[in-house]
Amino acid sequence: MALSDSDLTEIEKVLTAEDTSTPVFAELRRRFPALSWTQCDASDVTEAPFRTYSQFDVHLLDTADHCAHITLDPTRATGVILARRSA
Secondary structure, eight states: OOOOHHHHHHHHHHHHOSOOSSOHHHHHHHHOTTSEEEEEEGGGOOSOOSEEOSSEEEEEEEOSSSSOEEESOGGGOSEEEEEEOOO
């Protein structure tokens, strides 16, 4: 599944929403069930993020070939790593 510009905009809206009553990770998994979602601490990922927000770094995961790897190309993304940043 490639991420479209509208998908990326929707992800950004969830990550920048002021309403913190909904768990972000669960909400993103609900909205994008075809994507693989992984949650971790930002210090666990050494690659540069695709996008950075106040509380999260977003890394795109490409699992289309034999080995999974982080990509900066949303058209290759089959998953997302949501890395929580320390406050």
